[in-house]
Amino acid sequence: MEITFERVSKQYKRKYALKNFTAALSEGVYGLLGENGAGKTTLINTFVGILRGDSGTIRVDGQDVRTLGKAFLSQIGYMPQYPVFYRDFTVRDFLLYMCALKDIPTHDGQDRISKLLATVNLTDAQDKKIGALSGGMRQRVGIVQAMLSDPKILILDEPTAGLDPSERIRFRNLISRFAQGRTILLATHIVSDVECIAREILLLKQGALLMQGTPAALEQSIAGKVWNVTAGAEDAALLTDLYCVSNMKQEDGQFTLRIVEDGCPIKTAQPVQPNLEDVFLYYLLQGRAP
Amino acid sequence: MIRLIRYEFIKQFCKRSILALFVVFSLANLFMIYGEYKSYSYLADGNGARSWHTLHWRLYEDYRGEITPEKIKGLLAVYSPLVEATSDMTASTATDDPNTMTGNLYSDRNLLDKYFVQPMQYSYEYSGRSEQVANRARQSAALYGERGAVYRQRESGAIYNLYAGRTIPAFAYREMCNYYLNYDFSIVLTLLLCLYGIIGTFVSEQETQMDMLLLVSPNGGRKTALAKILAATLFLLLTSLWFSLLDLIGFAASFQTLEGLALPVFAIPNFAESSVNLSIFQYVLLSAALKCAGAWVMGMLWLLVSMFWNNALLPFVIDFALCMALTVSGAACAYSNFFWTKVLNPYSLLTNRVLLGKTEFVNLGGFPVLTWQAAAWFALLAGLVLAAAIYFLSAENCHRCVGRAK
Numbered sequence: 001m002e003i004t005f006e007r008v009s010k011q012y013k014r015k016y017a018l019k020n021f022t023a024a025l026s027e028g029v030y031g032l033l034g035e036n037g038a039g040k041t042t043l044i045n046t047f048v049g050i051l052r053g054d055s056g057t058i059r060v061d062g063q064d065v066r067t068l069g070k071a072f073l074s075q076i077g078y079m080p081q082y083p084v085f086y087r088d089f090t091v092r093d094f095l096l097y098m099c100a101l102k103d104i105p106t107h108d109g110q111d112r113i114s115k116l117l118a119t120v121n122l123t124d125a126q127d128k129k130i131g132a133l134s135g136g137m138r139q140r141v142g143i144v145q146a147m148l149s150d151p152k153i154l155i156l157d158e159p160t161a162g163l164d165p166s167e168r169i170r171f172r173n174l175i176s177r178f179a180q181g182r183t184i185l186l187a188t189h190i191v192s193d194v195e196c197i198a199r200e201i202l203l204l205k206q207g208a209l210l211m212q213g214t215p216a217a218l219e220q221s222i223a224g225k226v227w228n229v230t231a232g233a234e235d236a237a238l239l240t241d242l243y244c245v246s247n248m249k250q251e252d253g254q255f256t257l258r259i260v261e262d263g264c265p266i267k268t269a270q271p272v273q274p275n276l277e278d279v280f281l282y283y284l285l286q287g288r289a290p
Numbered sequence: 291m292i293r294l295i296r297y298e299f300i301k302q303f304c305k306r307s308i309l310a311l312f313v314v315f316s317l318a319n320l321f322m323i324y325g326e327y328k329s330y331s332y333l334a335d336g337n338g339a340r341s342w343h344t345l346h347w348r349l350y351e352d353y354r355g356e357i358t359p360e361k362i363k364g365l366l367a368v369y370s371p372l373v374e375a376t377s378d379m380t381a382s383t384a385t386d387d388p389n390t391m392t393g394n395l396y397s398d399r400n401l402l403d404k405y406f407v408q409p410m411q412y413s414y415e416y417s418g419r420s421e422q423v424a425n426r427a428r429q430s431a432a433l434y435g436e437r438g439a440v441y442r443q444r445e446s447g448a449i450y451n452l453y454a455g456r457t458i459p460a461f462a463y464r465e466m467c468n469y470y471l472n473y474d475f476s477i478v479l480t481l482l483l484c485l486y487g488i489i490g491t492f493v494s495e496q497e498t499q500m501d502m503l504l505l506v507s508p509n510g511g512r513k514t515a516l517a518k519i520l521a522a523t524l525f526l527l528l529t530s531l532w533f534s535l536l537d538l539i540g541f542a543a544s545f546q547t548l549e550g551l552a553l554p555v556f557a558i559p560n561f562a563e564s565s566v567n568l569s570i571f572q573y574v575l576l577s578a579a580l581k582c583a584g585a586w587v588m589g590m591l592w593l594l595v596s597m598f599w600n601n602a603l604l605p606f607v608i609d610f611a612l613c614m615a616l617t618v619s620g621a622a623c624a625y626s627n628f629f630w631t632k633v634l635n636p637y638s639l640l641t642n643r644v645l646l647g648k649t650e651f652v653n654l655g656g657f658p659v660l661t662w663q664a665a666a667w668f669a670l671l672a673g674l675v676l677a678a679a680i681y682f683l684s685a686e687n688c689h690r691c692v693g694r695a696k
Contacts, residue, residue: 021610048506070508084498086301097301100293101507101514145503 001063001152001183002026008056010042010207017042018053019207029179031194032187040187041081043204044155047177047185048076060153074102076147085139089132091141096129098145109148114265116144120174130174136167143174154184160193172197194280195276203283210283220275226278227259227269239265246281294514303591306373311486315479322475323540331465332404333546342401350463353406354549355483357461367583369407369447371634413458413557420456420556427453445651446659451566452649458557461489462545463679466545467570468558471577473541476533477640480585482531482585482615486538488589491518492597515520519593519677526589527582534578542674555625555646565649580662583669586637588613590676597680602647 003025010018017039032040045051047058049065049072059064065072085094086160092113099109117123120140125133139159146154156175160168175184176197186194194201194215201218203210211218226246231239236255239245243265247258258272259265260282274282311489333343353361372395375381381395390398431446495501504510542548550557551571556564568576591612596605620637624644629652632638638645645662652664 045502050502073506073508076506078503080499080502082499085500085505086494086498088305097297098507100297101504101509105506106293123601185450231499 002074002210003153003183004058004059005043005047006057006059008043008046008053008058010039010051010053016207018046020161021204021207021209023202023209023212025200026182027181027183028199029184029186029194029197031198031201032204033189033191033194033201033280033284034187034196035189038189038204038284039207040189041157042202044078044185044187044209048078048155051074059144060199074149075152077149077151078153079139079142079146079159080158082143082161085130085138085141087129089130090127090132091117091133092126095145098148101266102148102149104221111148116147119177120144132246134167136163136170137257139167139171140165140174143171143178147178150151152182154178154182156184156186158188159186160188160190167192191277191280194278201276201279203279205284215276218279219276222260222279222282223272224271225282226274227261227262227265228264228272229257229259229269231255231257242280246278281288291513291517294509294517295520295524298517299524299531300492302494302521303467303525306340306622308483308487309684311483312532314485316532319476319479319533319536320540320543321538323473323625324544326469326473327447327544328340329435330469332401333465333545338438340391342392342397345391345401346463349402349406353410353461354463355460357410359461361461362410362414365406365410369399369402372402375399381661403546406461409464410461413461416556417457417561419454419562422582424450424456425453430514441653441656442573444656448537448651448658448660449649452565456556456567458554460553461472462553462557464553464557465548465550466541467550467553468546469540470537470572471558471573472560473537474641476537477581480533480581481588481617484526484585484589485592485606485609485613487529488522488592488601489524489596489609491522491593493599493605496600497602499540510521510683512603515681519680520589522589522593523586524678526585526636529583531578532554534574534581538574550576560643561647564647565662566646566693573619573646578640580642580666582643583666583673584636584642587636587639587669587673588675590673592678594676597683615663629661632661633668636665636669639669 005021005023005237008022009016012042021039021043024032034040042051046053047065060068060072060075063092084153086097089097095113096106096109096119096147099106099113106111109163113126114123117126121143122137122140125137130138133141143156143159145158159175160171172193176188178184186198188194198215200212200214202212203218213221213222227238232254236248236257240248244260245257246260249256258278259269260274260278263273293551297569299544333346335341337344353365376396376399383394383396385393385397387393392401392556416433427446431443431450432444434446448673470485495504504514507514544693550568551574553570555561555566555568555570555573558570566573566576571613592605592609595609595612599605616635620635620641623631623635624641629650631652632645633652642662645665648661650659650661651658653659654664
């Protein structure tokens with residue numbers, strides 16, 4: 001499945017939420033990375049048809065999504081930001097309701113629900129009320145409902161928001177599992193969510209696509225611009241004021257700083273291998289051009 | 291679609307709070323009805339040998355059924371001496387007089403007067419009175435015809451058709467029916483319950499943030515909006531029907547009888563000028579249907595208002611204010627000559643005894659239409675327009691989502 005965005009723009013009160021967004025996606029996990037307010041949710045809402053873009057086209061396998069109507073929606077699995085769902089429904093009843101919404105016959109839906117609940121390890125919780133579930137369990141219910149129709153495209157909007165580390169890891173593994181044979185667009189501002197599982201990262205800033213590439217390619221793009229510096233407390237404070245510090249560690253009264261900077265910040269600085277967080281800082285927070 | 295309606299119904303109306311309110315309101319209604327019986331019925335004086343209750347039902351066996359000269363003669367043979375004995379107000383006021391039925395002469399007279407003589411007299415004389423009305427209507431129709439007042443001629447003709455041949459051939463206990471037909475408290479409960487249930491139909495999707503998920507589901511847009519409208523309609527109809535049924539059960543249980551339901555509705559004095567020639571039981575069915583129509587229009591109006599808000603409080607206040615405005619204006623105009631205000635106000639369908647108890651017409655294209663019929667047609671039309679508006683405006687959900695997406 002090929003998804004192409006061609007110069008998609010969307011404005012709110014003359015301010016661009018999306019500006020000439022152009023990208024091409026195929027099978028695999030795509031991490032949509034940007035700060036809060038970068039336009040991630042607007043892009044997703046425009047893609048799924050909740051919002052109408054001001055200009056540009058979005059095509060799936062060459063066909064404009066606006067002409068596909070219900071056929072397009074049946075290919076989509078969507079998990080919204082902070083899903084609350086219906087507190088008084090049991091997990092299974094809620095999923096059966098989602099089957100009705102997705103036009104899945106009850107019998108097929110029952111089978112599919114049982115399989116998916118087993119996959120996400122929620123079989124024991126199927127008769128629990130949604131209001132009684134933990135945040136992580138609710139997120140897993142969220143991904144099950146998104147997967148009910150076995151969609152070709154899975155859209156996850158900030159799926160790990162509010163989860164503890166173990167749930168976050170569990171959720172990341174689930175996404176990897178579901179990635180086979182489908183396109184997953186995962187919007188987040190948490191770098192570690194996509195670092196290991198994304199085939200490509202789309203860096204979004206103020207509605208515009210800054211870069212698209214594999215995590216390795218993005219890291220390579222700032223090779224030689226990440227430095228390790230060891231300094232005393234006073235110097236460390238000074239360096240923090242002067243440069244973009246992605247990490248700071250204290251050991252035996254000495255500070256080890258990880259600085260993202262085009263040139264060598266001080267003589268004793270050692271160049272190190274960049275990671276995706278450094279890329280995020282370099283392009284999105286420092287506002288450097290790719 | 292049936293699946294969607296079922297889930298919408300469960301989702302919106304099978305909540306614990308609504309079910310609890312249902313139970314509480316139903317109990318409150320039953321207590322209220324029992325209170326009416328205890329407060330206003332003279333027969334609520336227990337089952338003692340000399341109680342009105344016991345004596346009434348014993349005497350009733352003698353006079354119930356077809357009104358015949360023999361029964362009237364028999365009744366007057368007992369009643370006339372009592373009137374004679376008590377007319378100068380010098381009879382004994384003792385309450386343990388062994389020569390009386392109830393223990394007191396005045397009490398005997400009152401029992402017979404209230405429960406037998408007056409009702410039988412009213413029933414006996416009613417056909418003559420209605421014949422007079424029919425004759426006058428026929429004469430008026432002829433007069434208007436001569437003067438070319440076509441509408442007035444038609445109106446008089448309609449009155450003639452309605453009143454000609456009206457008769458109350460039988461005598462039956464009618465107190466229960468009288469109180470039942472004039473009882474309004476359950477309307478308040480119906481409205482409050484409907485308002486509470488309806489208000490969350492769209493708002494809850496905003497509060498649970500399910501609106502976005504609905505919009506990206508193949509059946510989540512207009513189809514779900516339609517399912518919501520139909521589920522809400524079902525809820526409104528069931529609630530309205532339930533309280534109509536509960537009223538009947540409550541009154542029947544409190545008064546311990548269903549007597550009188552076969553009488554024509556104009557056998558109840560308040561309904562002497564009724565616009566329908568139905569038995570009381572048929573009237574009960576028609577009244578329940580009209581209440582359903584009124585509740586449906588009100589419900590659709592509330593639903594339309596509520597769909598533009600993200601939380602329930604403000605639309606609840608607005609909808610409650612709307613309800614009060616319709617109720618107050620409906621009550622203020624109930625006995626006025628502004629017939630159109632009754633026709634256009636759905637509240638008049640809820641308290642439909644005003645529409646059904648009086649013969650009033652509105653002019654529709656030169657034809658006289660009874661106010662209850664016009665109100666029912668208007669309610670159907672208004673309800674459909676409101677439902678269509680909700681259906682088509684459900685796309686507005688997108689705009690609310692946009693607000694949050696930003």
